[in-house]
Amino acid sequence: MTDLTSLTLAEARKGLADKTFTSLELTDAHLSAIEAARVLNAFVMETPDQARDMAKAADDKIARGEGGPLAGVPLGIKDLYATKGVRTTACSKILGNFVPTYESTVTSQLWRDGAVMLGKLNNDEFAMGSANETSCFGPVGNPWRREGSNTTLVPGGSSGGSASAVAALLCMGATATDTGGSIRQPAAFTATVGIKPTYGRCSRWGIVAFASSLDQAGPIARSVRDSAMLLRSMAGHDPKDTTSVDVAVPDYEAAIGKSVKGMRIGIPKEYRLDGMPAEIEKLWSEGAAWLKAAGAELVEVSLPHTKYALPAYYIVAPAEASSNLARYDGVRYGLREQGKNIIEQYENTRAEGFGAEVRRRVMIGTYVLSAGYYDAYYLRAQKVRTLIKKDFEDCFARGVDAILTPATPSAAFGIGEKGGADPVEMYLNDIFTVTVNMAGLPGIAVPAGKDAQGLPLGLQLIGRPFDEETLFSLGEVIEQAAGRFTPARWW
Amino acid sequence: MNASVRQGKLIKGQTGDWEVVIGMEVHAQVTSQSKLFSGASTEFGGEPNSHVSLVDAAMPGMLPVINAECVRQAVRTGLGLNAAINLRSVFDRKNYFYPDSPQGYQISQYKSPIVGEGDVVVELDGGKVATIGIERLHLEQDAGKLLHDQSPSMSFVDLNRCGVALMEIVSKPDIRDAEQAKAYVTKLRSILRYLGTCDGDMEKGSLRADVNVSVRKPGGPLGTRCEIKNMNSITFIGQAIEYEARRQIEILEDGGAIDQETRLYDPNKGETRSMRSKEEAHDYRYFPDPDLLPLEFDQAFVDALKAELPELPDQKKTRFVADFGLSAYDASVLVAERESAVFYETVLDRLANRARDGKVAANWVINELFGRLNKEGRDITDSPVNAEQLAAIIDLIGEGTISGKIAKDLFEIVWQEGGDPRALVESRGMKQVTDLSAIEKVVDDIIAANPDKAAQVKDKPQSLGWFVGQVMKASGGKANPQSVNDLLKSKLGV
Numbered sequence: 001m002t003d004l005t006s007l008t009l010a011e012a013r014k015g016l017a018d019k020t021f022t023s024l025e026l027t028d029a030h031l032s033a034i035e036a037a038r039v040l041n042a043f044v045m046e047t048p049d050q051a052r053d054m055a056k057a058a059d060d061k062i063a064r065g066e067g068g069p070l071a072g073v074p075l076g077i078k079d080l081y082a083t084k085g086v087r088t089t090a091c092s093k094i095l096g097n098f099v100p101t102y103e104s105t106v107t108s109q110l111w112r113d114g115a116v117m118l119g120k121l122n123n124d125e126f127a128m129g130s131a132n133e134t135s136c137f138g139p140v141g142n143p144w145r146r147e148g149s150n151t152t153l154v155p156g157g158s159s160g161g162s163a164s165a166v167a168a169l170l171c172m173g174a175t176a177t178d179t180g181g182s183i184r185q186p187a188a189f190t191a192t193v194g195i196k197p198t199y200g201r202c203s204r205w206g207i208v209a210f211a212s213s214l215d216q217a218g219p220i221a222r223s224v225r226d227s228a229m230l231l232r233s234m235a236g237h238d239p240k241d242t243t244s245v246d247v248a249v250p251d252y253e254a255a256i257g258k259s260v261k262g263m264r265i266g267i268p269k270e271y272r273l274d275g276m277p278a279e280i281e282k283l284w285s286e287g288a289a290w291l292k293a294a295g296a297e298l299v300e301v302s303l304p305h306t307k308y309a310l311p312a313y314y315i316v317a318p319a320e321a322s323s324n325l326a327r328y329d330g331v332r333y334g335l336r337e338q339g340k341n342i343i344e345q346y347e348n349t350r351a352e353g354f355g356a357e358v359r360r361r362v363m364i365g366t367y368v369l370s371a372g373y374y375d376a377y378y379l380r381a382q383k384v385r386t387l388i389k390k391d392f393e394d395c396f397a398r399g400v401d402a403i404l405t406p407a408t409p410s411a412a413f414g415i416g417e418k419g420g421a422d423p424v425e426m427y428l429n430d431i432f433t434v435t436v437n438m439a440g441l442p443g444i445a446v447p448a449g450k451d452a453q454g455l456p457l458g459l460q461l462i463g464r465p466f467d468e469e470t471l472f473s474l475g476e477v478i479e480q481a482a483g484r485f486t487p488a489r490w491w
Numbered sequence: 492m493n494a495s496v497r498q499g500k501l502i503k504g505q506t507g508d509w510e511v512v513i514g515m516e517v518h519a520q521v522t523s524q525s526k527l528f529s530g531a532s533t534e535f536g537g538e539p540n541s542h543v544s545l546v547d548a549a550m551p552g553m554l555p556v557i558n559a560e561c562v563r564q565a566v567r568t569g570l571g572l573n574a575a576i577n578l579r580s581v582f583d584r585k586n587y588f589y590p591d592s593p594q595g596y597q598i599s600q601y602k603s604p605i606v607g608e609g610d611v612v613v614e615l616d617g618g619k620v621a622t623i624g625i626e627r628l629h630l631e632q633d634a635g636k637l638l639h640d641q642s643p644s645m646s647f648v649d650l651n652r653c654g655v656a657l658m659e660i661v662s663k664p665d666i667r668d669a670e671q672a673k674a675y676v677t678k679l680r681s682i683l684r685y686l687g688t689c690d691g692d693m694e695k696g697s698l699r700a701d702v703n704v705s706v707r708k709p710g711g712p713l714g715t716r717c718e719i720k721n722m723n724s725i726t727f728i729g730q731a732i733e734y735e736a737r738r739q740i741e742i743l744e745d746g747g748a749i750d751q752e753t754r755l756y757d758p759n760k761g762e763t764r765s766m767r768s769k770e771e772a773h774d775y776r777y778f779p780d781p782d783l784l785p786l787e788f789d790q791a792f793v794d795a796l797k798a799e800l801p802e803l804p805d806q807k808k809t810r811f812v813a814d815f816g817l818s819a820y821d822a823s824v825l826v827a828e829r830e831s832a833v834f835y836e837t838v839l840d841r842l843a844n845r846a847r848d849g850k851v852a853a854n855w856v857i858n859e860l861f862g863r864l865n866k867e868g869r870d871i872t873d874s875p876v877n878a879e880q881l882a883a884i885i886d887l888i889g890e891g892t893i894s895g896k897i898a899k900d901l902f903e904i905v906w907q908e909g910g911d912p913r914a915l916v917e918s919r920g921m922k923q924v925t926d927l928s929a930i931e932k933v934v935d936d937i938i939a940a941n942p943d944k945a946a947q948v949k950d951k952p953q954s955l956g957w958f959v960g961q962v963m964k965a966s967g968g969k970a971n972p973q974s975v976n977d978l979l980k981s982k983l984g985v
Contacts, residue, residue: 326595
């Protein structure tokens, strides 16, 4: 059955339509793979009964010729998404055994289109992290290892479970969320494709909030085409989320294979960091060369406020988080630690329920919003954000269609290797990705090569607002040139 | 209209006169079917937690969606307060932990409210008026309610009210004494009720006020203020201000200083007491709510609402004075409560000749009807005499079918027994006698029976009234007083 798990989503769709295999067979193959890969800790909740029921229902629909665009395709769902009747925790102790009575808009659209849920995927607690090490369910293993090493590496974060599960062939695709790079960085660390669409493209309704003005849903998949298929079902205006935008969702798959001839690709000089590893530099040049070979024109561009993006992000995101996480107070649901009075109950509950990184960000956020500090931190960060946005607008106004950058400053690292002493060391992982969230733009990470130790590396393409199609067209050029990468199974 | 007064009643202290400076924040619950950011019902009095949506309970991943009706109501209210409407406003989060606030923050408007500066003209005793400036009006969420009496060891929370839309209407510190403060809340409440944007029910908490009080020497710099929280009675507002002003004056005259603090009024003891000091005040960490885009609409939206605004009390008052010759005082009495104005106008609609009888109708509504209602402690909305019946009574007077005196008897019958006044006049023989020959006979009899008095009339014309009274009495009040008067004069040669 392993062969079924190695299919791409597009291939599986054809097999299901041709009745080469059933959704139930496909689903069972994945359920077995999940069981065999528990060491990766990618899933925090397996839902085999539900998966089989959904698969059977999909098979019935396919038989009647009523299968939707994702009919019978088994997916994993990041635990940040509320799933009706299935425990949803954002991988935080504070949510305890919270079982929503509602389904997030994005997942309900996936089920509407026939997809099958295999279970809930691990992530950094409340999506705060870049290595999936802050989850209350423990870290996730990357299916990739350094050549000749048995060290378990992180899959990146916060959507580490999603990236690991997709790379390890445990599901055909996964939902993820991206606030500062949480889709693109783990995709780059696991040789998967991840796209963070334009802010407002997907509904945030029913997704546990981290930083509302930055959070955006998106897929992680094994090919550019697969990510296009998933995003088409996930995207769309939702009246329940007033920040979602009412623009038509195009057939993203139609953009795959479209010529990129004449497109202008910006190479931002500010992304050329001091001390950037030579192999990242090389990967970036290679990516540019592939796009040029496909007929695109390369232009050097300047995004002058890039260096302020990371510090500004680490003010805005914690500020919003400190307020968004105030609802976890032990009063209505989730963990409650009793106290002598209500204040003590709050303190005990939140001290016990939140992990160290979440507590750190809640404190940072509370600080930067405090009277006397608001102007110096939050307000100034918002001004920086406006400038970053304008950098991109100026760039696109000069006829640039997309911007090419590395996805991460390095390949995956070992569990516990980074950020132990200095959290900023971990935050630096997001250096190439946070700008995109700050500007609300779409960004895709595509596997592009390997480093000297055999670990995957990715490139990032940044597009105009609501022009995810161009990213799929360009992403596929890189995918074709770089080839696809599959980890050797060790688990 | 009289010039607006700028001063209030000064308070005498040991060191001379003191002036009270008052500003108010009135929280008015918006009349709407559903809450400000959720579809849950706003109905009052449901079972605890029966009107709570996922958004109200702040379940993970829930998002607020603005209720357009609440926006319309806020704009309508702004227009009713002669205020500037801001075409762009912003919702902010006011962060604080309390179990009645499930989100851990209240969605409010901090720097950019939906309504800016306006004013309210209030009527004072003696026909004076004062203009109170409005600083702003903003929309915000109401909180839930804690129930401490359900269990000895636990507190419960009822989230039915949580998320209901409130308008916070902030006055400028233009109010100068307790009377003005009471008149301001009264007028504000009246305007809201005319607009239908708040039911103004203070007992249910639909309208409550935070009152900021400070004292100063007249014309001097502003003093330190104390805020008296959550007042839900106009009478108590007056009492609390009187007490608080004297408390502050005593402290200052003793050489002390006022601590800026939040206080509560205890109506049983008639005093305010400290709730929390400035040092204990929360840092609310306001910031724009990232779940909500700025609230934007165009001038056409405002104009359309403006075109459909109902007539407000001030306009109605002016019209009553102009069209029916009412005194300004009577007109004020009639328009003060929307229901009273509606009743009066219904009477006007039913009158056969409203130009002639409009003023009479006002007198009847104010003196007879309100008098009787007050006596029995009843509300205009459950008056035993309806507008149609009262209009019929006034018609009967106007056309000369009954005298004013008989009309009062008729009013009493209708009050007690109900029925059609015109039919009652017929069936009970209450019609005024205008047949001169019938009256003449009575007049002759009375003159004949009282020759002494008849002789005196020539010297003392004022004693004619005694004869009029006798004739009216003998006719059972049904004789037309004018005819009686005329007949007596000619017969007695006055």
